[in-house]
Amino acid sequence: MAxxxxxxxxxxxxxxxxxxxxxxRPTRQRVExxxxxxxxxxxxxxxxxxxxxxxKAGVKVSLATVYNTLHQFTxxxxxxxxxxxxxxxxxxxxxGDHQHFFLENEGLLIDIPGETIAVAGVxxxxxxxxxxxxxxxxxxxxx
Amino acid sequence: MAxxxxxxxxxxxxxxxxxxxxxxRPTRQRVExxxxxxxxxxxxxxxxxxxxxxxKAGVKVSLATVYNTLHQFTxxxxxxxxxxxxxxxxxxxxxGDHQHFFLENEGLLIDIPGETIAVAGVxxxxxxxxxxxxxxxxxxxxx
DNA sequence: TCACAGTTTAGAATTATTCTAAACTGGTTG
DNA sequence: CAACCAGTTTAGAATAATTCTAAACTGTGA
Numbered sequence: 001m002a003x004x005x006x007x008x009x010x011x012x013x014x015x016x017x018x019x020x021x022x023x024x025r026p027t028r029q030r031v032e033x034x035x036x037x038x039x040x041x042x043x044x045x046x047x048x049x050x051x052x053x054x055x056k057a058g059v060k061v062s063l064a065t066v067y068n069t070l071h072q073f074t075x076x077x078x079x080x081x082x083x084x085x086x087x088x089x090x091x092x093x094x095x096g097d098h099q100h101f102f103l104e105n106e107g108l109l110i111d112i113p114g115e116t117i118a119v120a121g122v123x124x125x126x127x128x129x130x131x132x133x134x135x136x137x138x139x140x141x142x143x
Numbered sequence: 144m145a146x147x148x149x150x151x152x153x154x155x156x157x158x159x160x161x162x163x164x165x166x167x168r169p170t171r172q173r174v175e176x177x178x179x180x181x182x183x184x185x186x187x188x189x190x191x192x193x194x195x196x197x198x199k200a201g202v203k204v205s206l207a208t209v210y211n212t213l214h215q216f217t218x219x220x221x222x223x224x225x226x227x228x229x230x231x232x233x234x235x236x237x238x239g240d241h242q243h244f245f246l247e248n249e250g251l252l253i254d255i256p257g258e259t260i261a262v263a264g265v266x267x268x269x270x271x272x273x274x275x276x277x278x279x280x281x282x283x284x285x286x
Numbered sequence: 287t288c289a290c291a292g293t294t295t296a297g298a299a300t301t302a303t304t305c306t307a308a309a310c311t312g313g314t315t316g
Numbered sequence: 317c318a319a320c321c322a323g324t325t326t327a328g329a330a331t332a333a334t335t336c337t338a339a340a341c342t343g344t345g346a
Contacts, residue, residue, distance in 0.1 A: 025312065027324060047303080062326050067303065086224075086232045086334090088302065101268060104275070112266060120261045122281055125244060126253070129283040136279050138265055140272040168343060170293060190334080205295050210334065229303090231333065 011035055022076040029061045033069050037079070043093040044082065044109040045070075050091075082109060084137050099136040112138065154178055165219040172204045176212050180222070186236040187225065187252040188213075193234075225252060227280050242279040255281065 015034045016026040024030060036054060037043060045053075051066045070091050073079040082090040084102045090109055097114035119134055158177045162169040179197060180186060188196075194209045213234050216222040225233040227245045233252055235243075240257035260279055268274055 025323065027312070029325070064304080064327080065325055068325080081229075083227060083229050086226050089229050101272075103272065110269070116264050116266055118263045119279060120263065121259050123255060123259055125281070125283045128285055129244075129246065130286040132247070132282045132284050134279065134281050136262060136277065138268070138277050139275045140268045141275050142271060143273040168292065170343070172294070207296080207335080208294055211294080 011039075018078075022073075022078055024072060024076060029065050030069055030072075032057075032059050032061065033066065034073070034078075037073070037093055041093055042111050044090050046088050046090055048088070083135075084109065084139075099138070101138045101140055104139055104141050112136075154182075161221075165216075165221055167215060167219060172208050173212055173215075175200075175202050175204065176209065177216070177221075180216070180236055184236055185254050187233050189231050189233055191231070226278075227252065227282075242281070244281045244283055247282055247284050255279075 012031060012035065015031050015038065018038070019026040019030055019034060033050065033054060036050070036057070037045065047063065047066050047070055050070070051061070051063050054061050054066070070079060074081050074091065077095060079091045079093060080095045082092050082100060084090065084100065085107060088107075092109070092111075094111055099112040099114070099117050101110040101112060102108070103110070117136055119136060122131070122134060125131055155174060155178065158174050158181065159169040161181070162173055162177060167173060176193065176197060179193070179200070180188065190206065190209050190213055193213070194204065194206050197204050197209070213222060217224050217234065220238060222234045222236060223238045225235050225243060227233065227243065228250060231250075235252070235254075237254055242255040242257070242260050244253040244255060245251070246253070262277055262279060265274070265277060
């Protein structure tokens with residue numbers, strides 16, 4: 001077996017067990033999307049961009065499935081949704097504690113490691129409410 | 144002239160000059176929307192919510208005009224757009240330095256004064272980019 | 287009072303996203 | 317290993333927020 005094929009098989013096997021552990025049936029589509037997504041640990045995709053990517057790779061997956069899958073992965077804790085743009089939703093393969101630069105012009109997200117930024121003085125939330133997350137978005141533009 | 148009418152006339156006059164200063168022609172619709180918006184200094188509205196409010200007040204303004212006006216006011220620096228919800232855009236009458244609690248369940252925004260929260264350690268942006276704003280959103284839920 | 291640039295508007299158009307109902311497919315069972 | 321079925325995928329319709337368009341209207345300066 002050629003090296004590339006061996007690696008691909010390996011990736012598929014890894015992805016499959018990762019999905020199973022997350023309680024998701026490893027269907028062809030989910031394995032293919034997950035393989036693309038989790039190849040790198042700091043990817044930021046849009047439903048549209050991921051659909052383009054998977055399509056260009058010659059794989060046939062409907063846009064509806066991409067949406068479904070992104071939401072399922074998010075619920076399973078494999079992805080995190082990032083809300084920075086009124087026009088579309090981003091999903092981040094980095095689910096750990098971290099923040100973002102957002103390039104408003106290009107619609108590009110860049111991770112800022114969690115230890116880098118410190119947010120002090122967050123007041124106690126109104127009674128009966130629990131803090132779920134503190135998001136910091138550093139909006140930047142081409143000067 | 145009755146007290147209420149006198150106050151209303153006063154508000155209208157104030158609003159009118161405020162709009163003129165912002166370089167916006169004080170049309171009936173703009174004056175009416177501005178009067179509602181800037182009565183309080185910490186309002187958070189949605190195009191839909193503002194349109195409902197103005198309609199219930201018996202004023203006839205189209206939804207398209209509400210959208211136009213919110214964007215014009217934002218460009219003129221009278222409002223600030225807040226992006227916290229993938230489903231809709233919020234506009235904030237507080238344009239100063241401050242942050243927000245966002246009640247995910249209710250879709251409600253609450254201001255956190257600018258001095259309260261301190262963000263330290265924001266890294267220099269990638270070359271050629273300038274920081275435009277640092278947004279902090281404290282997402283909370285009913286416990 | 288006139289004229290016109292700037293506004294408003296109804297309704298169509300657009301765009302991201304979700305829904306629906308029918309076809310399909312992993313995984314399990316006999 | 318064949319049949320079954322709950323869970324998935326899909327095309328296309330539906331939805332919802334927002335923007336666009338072209339025609340009617342209105343402040344404002346002369």
